[in-house]
């Protein structure tokens with residue numbers, strides 16, 4: 001192998017890095033590979049060395065020297081300090097014009113900082129969200145690169161090459177400058193949390209309200225996957241629910257501890273939404289639902305020890321199983337629409353705040369394949385933004401508006417029934433409240449303004465004329481203009 005022959009290099013050969021490196025090689029590229037622990041590089045070469053053109057290195061300097069110019073080095077190590085260490089090592093060995101890509105789930109504010117630091121040194125830094133898990137990394141992920149547009153000229157074709165394709169369109173495009181790529185990947189994950197939670201709520205209702213067994217629920221999900229809900233997450237849900245535990249013979253779902261983990265991207269989405277003032281209630285409830293499920297000591301103390309009040313059953317409510325299943329499908333679909341609408345609102349707000357000029361159509365397009373939230377209905381989101389690029393909410397788009405019209409009665413019935421059955425549906429319920437809030441002509445916020453003015457003279461606006469006003473609550477209660 002000649003010097004400087006690799007089109008791209010991958011630092012970090014854990015499963016994601018190793019699969020991405022193999023994906024590049026499978027597309028005919030020569031790939032430099034490096035891992036801090038040399039044994040991992042050796043193991044990688046022993047297992048995959050003959051499957052493509054790889055250039056292994058034992059040091060960062062050797063790795064950098066093995067790359068064609070402009071050098072392109074993709075970092076696939078743990079987000080946080082490990083990433084900073086590799087960036088600084090690469091930067092020391094690289095030259096102006098070279099490109100460092102961070103393919104991990106980095107916090108977008110870290111990416112903004114890193115991009116600024118690297119740009120001062122004449123280097124391009126690209127924070128690229130990569131979605132699709134281990135399988136996607138190997139066979140075609142969705143890729144969301146940020147960073148300088150100029151870097152995309154030399155990097156884009158390589159990334160597009162290894163990305164998933166839908167109707168021949170790569171699931172990869174330049175998202176916007178500095179942290180834009182990692183920001184949208186973060187929101188993607190937030191939507192992923194909400195999507196998983198609404199599927200979980202639907203499962204829970206079918207199981208514990210309608211008394212349907214997991215294998216039959218798996219079949220229901222397969223049917224749903226043939227319609228509007230067609231998506232990767234629905235598809236894998238059917239797989240999980242039809243799995244039997246080899247040891248006990250029980251449905252696997254029944255032997256998995258019901259405490260959901262989280263690595264942080266959902267939480268970041270909600271924190272960023274709070275800072276931007278965007279009510280991503282579906283994503284927020286999904287993150288809190290994971291936290292609640294994981295509060296094992298508290299749950300052990302409260303389970304069976306809180307009064308239920310009078311609970312009912314579907315039979316007592318006179319609801320047939322088939323009708324309930326269809327109502328749950330509709331409630332799931334409606335809540336999912338809300339989560340996506342909220343996620344896209346957050347992306348717009350983040351883009352406006354940072355001047356990224358993110359085109360929502362790009363996201364809906366590249367999320368159609370490769371990523372965890374890939375779903376047929378993303379085509380409809382592309383159409384919606386084509387119809388009106390500045391639509392105030394996806395729920396106002398004529399197609400979605402009409403869809404919600406067909407779902408809302410079922411959605412209300414499911415929320416009411418679940419409440420009467422005592423079954424938790426945090427995202428179904430909060431999404432419906434969000435929807436009703438958006439619809440409402442008057443909100444209780446007027447009262448909050450009155451209270452704020454009462455205890456803190458925070459002032460309020462009037463419905464009938466411009467200006468800010470204060471009532472002299474502790475004096476004669478006359479109103480003054482502030």
Ligand code: 6PG
Nearest residue numbers: 131132133189262263264265372
């Ligand atoms: C993806 C996923 C991935 C994420 C996992 C785990 O797009 O491929 O979002 O990036 O790390 O889904 O996330 P949690 O551990 O937070 O559930």
